[in-house]
Amino acid sequence: MMTEIRIVSRGGQGGVTGAKMLAYAGHLDGKFVQAIPKYGAERKGAPIFADVRISDEHVKTHAPVITENTHSWIVLEPSLVQTIPLKKLSPGTLIIVNSQAFPESLKSDEKLKIGKVDAVKIARECGLIKSGTEMVSTTMLGAWVKATSLVSLDSLKEAVKHQFGEGALTDANIRSIELAFSQFEFKE
Amino acid sequence: MCSCLSRKEKAESLGNDSRIEVKEMVQSLENPQTKLMTGAEAVATAAKLSRPQVIAAYPITPQTKIVETLSGMVARGEMDTEYINVESEHSAMGAVIGASLAGTRTFTATSSHGLLYMGELVWWAGMTRIPVVMPVVNRSLNPWNIWPDHQDAMTFRDAGWIQFYAKNNQEVLDLTICAFKIAEHHKIWMPVMVCLDGFILSHTSAQVEVPSQKKVDNFLPPFEPLAMLDPDNPFAHGSLTDSEGIWEQRMSLIDGFNNAHVLIPQIFTEYTEKIGRLGNYLIEVTGDIEHAECAVIALGTLGEEAEQTVEYLLEKNIKAVVLRPRVFRPFPKKELIVLINKVPRLLVIDRAVSFGNAGQLAIEIQAELFAHKVEVKFHQKIMGLGGMDVNYVDIATEIERVLKED
Numbered sequence: 001m002m003t004e005i006r007i008v009s010r011g012g013q014g015g016v017t018g019a020k021m022l023a024y025a026g027h028l029d030g031k032f033v034q035a036i037p038k039y040g041a042e043r044k045g046a047p048i049f050a051d052v053r054i055s056d057e058h059v060k061t062h063a064p065v066i067t068e069n070t071h072s073w074i075v076l077e078p079s080l081v082q083t084i085p086l087k088k089l090s091p092g093t094l095i096i097v098n099s100q101a102f103p104e105s106l107k108s109d110e111k112l113k114i115g116k117v118d119a120v121k122i123a124r125e126c127g128l129i130k131s132g133t134e135m136v137s138t139t140m141l142g143a144w145v146k147a148t149s150l151v152s153l154d155s156l157k158e159a160v161k162h163q164f165g166e167g168a169l170t171d172a173n174i175r176s177i178e179l180a181f182s183q184f185e186f187k188e
Numbered sequence: 189m190c191s192c193l194s195r196k197e198k199a200e201s202l203g204n205d206s207r208i209e210v211k212e213m214v215q216s217l218e219n220p221q222t223k224l225m226t227g228a229e230a231v232a233t234a235a236k237l238s239r240p241q242v243i244a245a246y247p248i249t250p251q252t253k254i255v256e257t258l259s260g261m262v263a264r265g266e267m268d269t270e271y272i273n274v275e276s277e278h279s280a281m282g283a284v285i286g287a288s289l290a291g292t293r294t295f296t297a298t299s300s301h302g303l304l305y306m307g308e309l310v311w312w313a314g315m316t317r318i319p320v321v322m323p324v325v326n327r328s329l330n331p332w333n334i335w336p337d338h339q340d341a342m343t344f345r346d347a348g349w350i351q352f353y354a355k356n357n358q359e360v361l362d363l364t365i366c367a368f369k370i371a372e373h374h375k376i377w378m379p380v381m382v383c384l385d386g387f388i389l390s391h392t393s394a395q396v397e398v399p400s401q402k403k404v405d406n407f408l409p410p411f412e413p414l415a416m417l418d419p420d421n422p423f424a425h426g427s428l429t430d431s432e433g434i435w436e437q438r439m440s441l442i443d444g445f446n447n448a449h450v451l452i453p454q455i456f457t458e459y460t461e462k463i464g465r466l467g468n469y470l471i472e473v474t475g476d477i478e479h480a481e482c483a484v485i486a487l488g489t490l491g492e493e494a495e496q497t498v499e500y501l502l503e504k505n506i507k508a509v510v511l512r513p514r515v516f517r518p519f520p521k522k523e524l525i526v527l528i529n530k531v532p533r534l535l536v537i538d539r540a541v542s543f544g545n546a547g548q549l550a551i552e553i554q555a556e557l558f559a560h561k562v563e564v565k566f567h568q569k570i571m572g573l574g575g576m577d578v579n580y581v582d583i584a585t586e587i588e589r590v591l592k593e594d
Binding site: 020023024027032033034035036037059060061062063064066 | 222224356385387388389391392393394395489492493495496499577578579580581582
């Protein structure tokens with residue numbers, strides 16, 4: 001089985017780093033993984049995405065994930081929901097949004113699985129602010145693990161340690177994952 | 189066979205639920221051998237293990253994390269290497285040519301416009317047989333461009349360099365280590381380019397099994413100069429000569445490539461025996477060639493993408509096979525013809541163009557088909573220029589088109 005995930009974010013929010021951490025967590029779980037950043041000459045705030053593949057077999061494909069095949073979308077900023085080609089998604093595709101409330105455009109949807117967590121609030125609570133921007137990627141990964149259980153929580157925490165080393169930053173990120181775990185909710 | 193299987197078996201045998209089992213798994217995978225790394229990091233890791241004595245590089249875009257990673261390793265004292273931070277790619281190649289002639293193992297890295305700027309000295313290294321190893325992160329050329337295609341390396345296919353095209357990060361590491369042994373073999377003694385697709389490999393993280401230093405040392409002994417500049421025994425290297433001298437040099441280079449064609453599979457075999465994985469082939473065959481309706485030929489990651497296409501098409505009852513030359517110079521002519529003779533039709537995919545003609549791979553294969561009077565239905569397609577995405581379904585669509593046309 002292969003799970004293909006797209007992380008949608010704005011430059012500076014930590015989406016690309018998030019993809020790396022998620023892949024590393026899958027790696028620790030014994031899966032085959034890829035983390036693919038879609039770079040450009042990016043600027044802070046520009047919409048970007050990064051893809052993650054987590055698979056039971058060696059991954060042969062190198063292209064960005066095919067929209068119809070995506071298992072989940074992790075959206076780091078609510079206005080970016082409009083960049084998702086909703087009509088192309090297969091039934092049951094998961095969309096997790098960093099948002100206080102479920103986005104209007106997804107409210108009436110019955111085809112997809114929609115989840116949310118207020119990652120900005122959590123990031124502020126944990127002191128995860130860099131250059132005035134809330135760093136929400138670990139929180140969103142925590143929400144994704146809660147929603148899917150496709151990598152283990154322990155491995156995600158290990159991946160955070162691997163990324164940031166031992167210390168206050170790692171502790172804050174791990175706390176954000178734990179808060180995401182308790183605050184994540186699915187749309188009814 | 190490869191780490192892939194043992195990794196999968198390991199994961200299966202450990203299950204995925206219990207906390208204790210997860211911890212054990214984490215420990216077993218923390219085994220330093222399998223690491224998650226980008227293609228650029230895989231190159232740097234391979235270079236470190238190969239103990240180059242001199243690295244010269246220009247660190248600005250389109251340069252990649254390869255030299256950033258290596259400069260960190262040198263600065264931290266993890267490598268016993270003279271690292272020369274030069275002011276341009278032209279100077280980088282100049283510095284490694286000089287260092288090589290002084291009797292040291294040398295390494296540099298570049299990409300796209302950087303390779304072009306280095307151009308004059310790339311030819312110099314090729315024509316004067318400098319055994320330097322240089323990964324080229326393949327990116328498109330002008331106008332200013334950072335996206336992947338093979339146009340940069342293809343521009344230098346005639347420059348007297350051996351060229352490898354890697355399909356994934358693991359092969360990037362394995363081929364880079366092999367490249368030193370191949371470049372420095374006294375019957376080859378020429379520079380090697382290890383090509384890896386920009387972003388698709390260079391910036392993408394995937395698992396790489398990293399061999400121990402001991403194993404690499406056992407495969408790759410210290411640098412043994414074939415000839416070196418020596419103040420006690422002065423001679424000129426690469427100075428202006430008469431036409432006869434140039435002719436003699438060019439003929440010796442042709443011989444060198446013929447030697448390389450024979451010796452590369454032997455060195456791949458030695459690598460496989462001492463370190464693992466690689467296999468001795470110049471062209472990788474994936475799929476059932478005896479029953480294939482169509483063979484796809486492509487370089488680099490497009491080759492591995494096409495492997496996925498083979499599986500995808502099997503579900504539609506279409507049999508395809510991938511022939512992926514991982515060595516492009518010397519061009520594996522005779523091996524290709526043996527394989528092509530087994531299939532009814534060919535689809536050659538190029539990620540570069542010889543403008544005014546066709547894709548370079550297609551042109552070269554057509555020449556061989558003509559020379560050997562091979563009866564095969566020939567199709568070609570240029571894909572993925574300037575970083576246009578090409579996925580396994582796109583390749584499948586092309587194969588289905590080819591099957592319909594015939």
